[in-house]
Amino acid sequence: MKYGREILKGVEGYVPGEQPKMKNIIKLNTNENPYPPSPRVLQAVQEISTEWLRKYPDPVSLRLREAIAEHYGVAGPECVIAGNGMDDILAMAIRAFADPGDEILSPYPSYTLYETLANLHGSKMRYVDLDGEYQLPEQFYETKARMCFIPRPNAPSGVASGQKAMERLCREFNGLVFIDEAYADFADDNCLGFPRVFENAIIGRTFSKSYALCGLRLGFAIARPEIINELMKVKDSYNVNIVAQLGGVAALEDREHFKNTVSKIRNNRAWLTQALRDMGFRVLDSQTNFVLAHWKGAPSAKEIFEALRARAIIVRYFNARRLENAMRITVGNEREIEALIDALRAILSGEPMPPPDDAAATAVLV
Ligand SMILES: Cc1ncc(COP(=O)(O)O)c(C=O)c1O
Incomplete structure (x- = not known):
């Protein structure tokens, strides 16, 4: 591209998990919450006046940050920044704290957006492999970098590094430690x-997973005021729209709904984990709303993924080192888990594929 920046040559944009348009599919590929958000969120959104829509929203989301600070027992809104999803905050963190050319450290495997953001900024991603149990190896603490991103619990394994390991990292690492707790409410x-x-x-943190609000696009970060000030300098002027600001406050107010949803997902996760293990998958103990299911043998994990897809069940397969023999499966609702288990049993017992004119199957194959 003749007008493009030097830094962007050869850099690929982030590829999010697929969002198929068809109905009648079971979608377990992007860790959305299978249960609805609190009805209070919908009510708050419906009550938004035309006047609020006409005007710009609060550029610093003060009411929302106050509600977050109070809810999470943080000193005050000066310790909180809100973003258009946590992805927005991850991007701000790189803009605020890394110079082009700096190294950014992350465990491998982890959330692939960190690498994309580092590349777009002209920084260099430095990976250190997690050990066989998806824990931080000794080398991670010894590696120097400008900052590190560490998903805890880890995505895509679902495993959480120990608290002691995280404390040690914050003590010994020479730069900023961004602990991505997208899934921590399930831990x-x-x-x-x-x-x-x-x-x-x-x-x-994000409202996407435990609050079932992926579509609202709302995330936040908690840190010391000096850090929040730096992030504030680089954020987009109105980075959280009025719908998200009001919806977020309403979501925080409904404790009962939140607790019920998280508890259902944790129960479903235990059920799904056991069912997969009974079928011969190696499943790590997940602290998230997804499980990483390893499979060795025939059919391969990729073939199982494709066979599920043909049955209108979409899970995530990463064509990436260390993940070739695994599928990441979002913890769905009861009906979805039952359908997944039935489909896996059929696939593993060599049952023929559904006929090609099956409505759901053809829907996902086009
Ligand atoms: C580890 C991790 N961090 C951050 C995010 C982004 O969350 P949000 O939807 O708030 O941008 C995700 C989304 O899947 C994630 O898996």
Whole structure:
């Protein structure tokens, strides 16, 4: 591209998980919540006046940040920044804290957006492989970089590094530690208290998963005010729209709904994990709303993924090192898990594929 920037030559944009348009599919590929968001969110959105739509929203989302600070027991809104999804905050963090040419560290495998953002910024991604149990190896602590991104619990394995390991990392790492807690609400513990102890810790959160609000696009980060100030400098002027600001406050208010949804997903996760293990998959203990299911033998994991797809069930297959023999499966609702288990049993027992004129199957194959 003759008008393009030098830095962007050969850089690929991020490829999000597929969002098929067809109905009648079971979609377990992008870790959306199978249950609806709180009805209070819908009510808050419906009550938005034309006047609010006509005017610009609060550029610093103050009411929302106050609600987040109160809800999570943080000193005040000066310790919180809101974003257009956590992805927005990840991008801000690189813009605010890395210079082009700097190295950014992440465990491998992890959320692939970090690498895309680093490349777009002209920084260099440096990966250190997680060990066989998806824990941080010794080398991770020894590696120097400007900042590191660490999803905890990890995506795509679902495994959470121990709290002690995270504390050690914040103590010993020479740069900023961005702890991506996109899935922490499904986990047994979290690192929300870290910024109080470690000046280099930033905790990223999202409303997409546990609050079932992917479509609203709302995320936030908690850190010391000095860090939040730097992020504020680089954010887009009105980076959180009025619908998201009001919807987010309403979501936080409905504790009961949140607790029920998370608890259902945790129960479904235990059921799905056991069912997959019974079929011979190796499934790590997940702390998230998805599981990574490893499969060795014939048919291959990729063939199983394709056979599921032909039955209108979409899971995630990564054509990537260390993940060739695995599928990442979102924890769905009861009906979806039952359908997935039935389909897997049929595929593994060599049952013939559904006929090509089957409506759902052809829908996903076009
Ligand atoms: C590890 C991780 N971090 C961040 C995000 C982004 O979340 P959001 O929808 O708030 O942009 C995701 C989304 O899937 C994720 O998996």
